[in-house]
Amino acid sequence: MILFAHPAYHKSRINKTLINAIKDLDGVTINNLYEKYPDFFIDIPVEQELLAEHDIIIWQHPFYWYSAPALVKEWMDLVLQHGFAYGTQGRALEGKWALSSISTGGRKEVYCTEGKNHYTINEFLAPFHQSVNLCRMQYLPPFVVHGSHTLAQDQLKTCAANYRSLILLLRDSKINPAIFENIEYINEIIKQDA
Amino acid sequence: MHNHEFFLNALIYLGAAVVSVPIAKKLGLGSVLGYLLAGIIIGPFVLRLVGNEADEVMHFAEFGVVLMLFIIGLELEPRLLWKMRRSIFGLGGLQVLITAGLITAIALLLNFQLNRAMAIGLILALSSTAIVLQTLSEKGLMRNIAGRSAFSVLLFQDMAVIPILALIPIIATLGAPADLSDTALNNIGEVAQMPGWLQLLIIIGAITAMVIIGRFAARHIFRLVAETGLHEVFVALALLMVIGIALGMDAIGLSPALGTFIAGVVLADSEYRHELETTIDPFKGLLLGLFFISVGASINFNLLIEDPWIIVLFVLLLIFVKFVVLLILGRMFRLKKGFEFLFAFLLAQASEFAFVLISFSKQNKLFDDETSGMLLLVVTLSMAVSPLLLIFNDKAVSPILARWHNKLEYDEIEEEENPVILAGFGRFGLTVGRILLANGFKVTILDNNPSNVETLRKYGFKLYFGDITRPTMLEKAGIEKARLLILSMAEHENALKVAETVRKKYPHVKILARARDIFHVFEYLNLNISKVQRETFHSAAELSNTALVELGFSKYEAYRATRTFKHHEDQVTEELYRHWLEDQGKFIQETRRFEEQVKETLQAEKNYSIHDSDCAWDVDSLKDEAKKQS
Numbered sequence: 128m129i130l131f132a133h134p135a136y137h138k139s140r141i142n143k144t145l146i147n148a149i150k151d152l153d154g155v156t157i158n159n160l161y162e163k164y165p166d167f168f169i170d171i172p173v174e175q176e177l178l179a180e181h182d183i184i185i186w187q188h189p190f191y192w193y194s195a196p197a198l199v200k201e202w203m204d205l206v207l208q209h210g211f212a213y214g215t216q217g218r219a220l221e222g223k224w225a226l227s228s229i230s231t232g233g234r235k236e237v238y239c240t241e242g243k244n245h246y247t248i249n250e251f252l253a254p255f256h257q258s259v260n261l262c263r264m265q266y267l268p269p270f271v272v273h274g275s276h277t278l279a280q281d282q283l284k285t286c287a288a289n290y291r292s293l294i295l296l297l298r299d300s301k302i303n304p305a306i307f308e309n310i311e312y313i314n315e316i317i318k319q320d321a
Numbered sequence: 322m323h324n325h326e327f328f329l330n331a332l333i334y335l336g337a338a339v340v341s342v343p344i345a346k347k348l349g350l351g352s353v354l355g356y357l358l359a360g361i362i363i364g365p366f367v368l369r370l371v372g373n374e375a376d377e378v379m380h381f382a383e384f385g386v387v388l389m390l391f392i393i394g395l396e397l398e399p400r401l402l403w404k405m406r407r408s409i410f411g412l413g414g415l416q417v418l419i420t421a422g423l424i425t426a427i428a429l430l431l432n433f434q435l436n437r438a439m440a441i442g443l444i445l446a447l448s449s450t451a452i453v454l455q456t457l458s459e460k461g462l463m464r465n466i467a468g469r470s471a472f473s474v475l476l477f478q479d480m481a482v483i484p485i486l487a488l489i490p491i492i493a494t495l496g497a498p499a500d501l502s503d504t505a506l507n508n509i510g511e512v513a514q515m516p517g518w519l520q521l522l523i524i525i526g527a528i529t530a531m532v533i534i535g536r537f538a539a540r541h542i543f544r545l546v547a548e549t550g551l552h553e554v555f556v557a558l559a560l561l562m563v564i565g566i567a568l569g570m571d572a573i574g575l576s577p578a579l580g581t582f583i584a585g586v587v588l589a590d591s592e593y594r595h596e597l598e599t600t601i602d603p604f605k606g607l608l609l610g611l612f613f614i615s616v617g618a619s620i621n622f623n624l625l626i627e628d629p630w631i632i633v634l635f636v637l638l639l640i641f642v643k644f645v646v647l648l649i650l651g652r653m654f655r656l657k658k659g660f661e662f663l664f665a666f667l668l669a670q671a672s673e674f675a676f677v678l679i680s681f682s683k684q685n686k687l688f689d690d691e692t693s694g695m696l697l698l699v700v701t702l703s704m705a706v707s708p709l710l711l712i713f714n715d716k717a718v719s720p721i722l723a724r725w726h727n728k729l730e731y732d733e734i735e736e737e738e739n740p741v742i743l744a745g746f747g748r749f750g751l752t753v754g755r756i757l758l759a760n761g762f763k764v765t766i767l768d769n770n771p772s773n774v775e776t777l778r779k780y781g782f783k784l785y786f787g788d789i790t791r792p793t794m795l796e797k798a799g800i801e802k803a804r805l806l807i808l809s810m811a812e813h814e815n816a817l818k819v820a821e822t823v824r825k826k827y828p829h830v831k832i833l834a835r836a837r838d839i840f841h842v843f844e845y846l847n848l849n850i851s852k853v854q855r856e857t858f859h860s861a862a863e864l865s866n867t868a869l870v871e872l873g874f875s876k877y878e879a880y881r882a883t884r885t886f887k888h889h890e891d892q893v894t895e896e897l898y899r900h901w902l903e904d905q906g907k908f909i910q911e912t913r914r915f916e917e918q919v920k921e922t923l924q925a926e927k928n929y930s931i932h933d934s935d936c937a938w939d940v941d942s943l944k945d946e947a948k949k950q951s
Contacts (some may be wrong), residue, residue, distance in 0.1 A: 166884070168884045168885075168888065170888070209942050209943040209946075210942050214942065214943065214946055215946060216942075
């Protein structure tokens with residue numbers, strides 16, 4: 128399930144292209160949060176049911192202020208309830224996979240200790256990583272599109288194709304989880320494949 | 322024994338009212354006709370339960386008219402009255418003069434002497450304040466333009482009663498010599514015998530005194546009495562005041578009704594206005610009812626049986642003359658599109674003042690027994706017919722006129738091919754339209770209320786006067802090319818019809834609609850239209866949100882609670898719709914079903930704890946677990 132969040136979808140280029148690349152796939156649900164909950168009133172039972180039905184959860188969104196758009200946080204606050212997602216009784220998500228799929232304006236070089244942003248993407252994503260751990264899920268490295276403002280159309284096309292391949296691989300369980308330990312971004316799997 | 326008779330009479334009158342008025346209302350005849358019929362039935366010609374004392378009762382009950390004008394005065398701010406001056410004096414004045422002139426002329430043709438003819442003309446020119454105002458408030462027409470005009474005319478007529486009372490003795494001496502010393506002038510008070518200028522001075526003085534007292538002293542008196550906490554004393558004071566004014570006005574030769582009306586206007590902006598109104602209102606209602614009953618009981622059917630055709634002819638002639646004059650004047654004073662007909666039908670009967678004036682004329686030896694008996698009968702019958710006239714207007718005249726106006730005056734719509742058609746641009750549609758326009762969408766706006774269209778055009782909106790229920794109008798509005806049809810009109814039944822047509826003929830058009838209530842929502846769901854908003858639901862929810870905040874909820878808490886309720890309501894609506902579909906086959910009374918479903922809704926409410934959904938931020942289960950571990 129793609130938990131997609133983009134508050135200005137009509138202006139989006141990267142995320143729209145990515146979504147379009149995968150929206151026809153069987154077995155893939157695109158859960159467009161801003162479309163479903165424009166007033167942030169999240170239907171908790173519906174969301175929990177969706178979670179239960181899917182094996183892999185992907186938070187797909189632009190990287191705002193080094194994190195997700197506000198609705199994603201609201202979704203986590205409300206849906207990942209104690210007793211459902213975590214706690215001694217909360218085992219609904221146990222064993223599922225989860226990862227982030229983000230797009231950022233900054234190039235990869237700025238996301239390091241020496242760069243302008245001082246931290247790496249994975250450091251910024253620590254809250255997601257740990258939340259996933261708390262829910263007894265398997266955390267996967269993120270899918271990242273860097274330099275979203277300057278990305279040329281054909282580069283974007285490649286990105287989208289890669290994304291589609293990744294989703295297909297995930298869907299069809301063709302990835303050995305052992306590989307995750309050695310890579311920074313999940314993008315690398317596709318490149319190795321290609 | 323006297324007491325016994327009094328209570329017996331009360332029993333008869335009240336009983337008649339209680340039985341006949343609800344029946345008349347059920348039949349759509351209005352309460353006035355109900356009372357009149359009750360009077361006829363208990364009167365000397367059917368059940369003979371009441372006899373000659375009906376006249377006395379009538380005089381007593383005329384006080385109801387006085388109370389009614391007091392209440393109307395309370396509801397009219399002086400500013401508004403001032404705005405109506407043109408129609409009061411222009412329309413009212415012309416109506417009395419022209420109608421009186423015409424009736425006088427007809428009476429002359431019928432070989433009445435000039436002075437008698439004039440008296441008849443003046444008396445019959447007046448219309449019934451009691452019937453018309455009762456009808457107006459019952460039908461909610463007080464704010465209608467025709468209703469307001471009718472009210473203006475009645476107000477002028479009430480004032481005109483004073484000079485007419487003064488004129489009758491003078492007219493009486495014109496033709497046949499009459500013995501002035503023997504006239505009944507004494508009956509209307511000493512002031513009337515004084516010279517005109519003095520009379521005028523006294524009247525002005527009295528009214529000024531009333532205004533001053535009403536403005537400055539009345540509130541203190543009311544407060545003193547209200548502070549006692551004894552409601553009945555307040556009631557007594559209110560009645561005392563009205564009766565006092567009535568008697569006072571009577572003493573100086575002014576119509577009591579007019580006097581109390583002025584008193585009402587003076588008190589219209591006092592803080593006791595509402596309390597006065599609710600205090601006086603039941604008395605007014607009962608007395609007016611009594612008045613109408615006594616009018617019904619006093620109809621002299623003997624005269625009618627003797628000369629039925631003549632009487633019927635006179636009644637019809639009277640109504641016809643008054644109607645035509647009113648219709649023409651209504652037109653002159655810019656009543657259009659059927660309002661002139663409503664106005665004319667409203668005022669086409671004779672007045673209860675006629676009873677007073679006829680007997681006064683008789684005392685002045687102006688009329689003999691036969692003439693006054695016949696006049697009384699004509700007046701009464703015209704009053705009895707007048708509710709029927711209005712029904713005739715509602716059922717026959719106004720539909721025809723509406724159709725006729727539609728043909729002539731709907732706007733031609735330019736071919737615009739806008740993506741949105743908005744039907745109804747009133748209180749609801751205005752907001753819808755403004756939001757769409759503000760976001761740059763092109764909207765074809767239709768509204769079927771001409772004055773609304775005119776006003777909004779002044780604000781720069783482009784909208785068409787038209788009736789969306791007509792298929793040609795839909796086509797012209799560009800339904801074929803439209804993507805969206807928004808039914809925001811208040812006429813829910815019509816909206817449903819339009820929705821049905823469009824669903825069938827133009828299935829590509831999406832329909833959004835304003836619904837009156839949940840049943841109306843169901844009707845739309847039946848047409849497979851789910852994008853419907855109940856017209857008051859969201860504003861009510863917003864207000865309750867504010868209420869929760871006022872009661873101590875934090876704003877976000879209140880927001881969540883209200884939002885949860887709305888969400889819940891959406892789900893319940895679907896559920897109720899299924900129930901409704903199943904029930905529809907069986908015949909259950911509408912009200913009963915409604916009751917049941919409200920109960921169901923409330924039950925569902927109880928089973929749903931609003932804050933269950935909010936356990937994310939402060940979870941008891943988490944706290945418990947943490948305690949256990951530590």
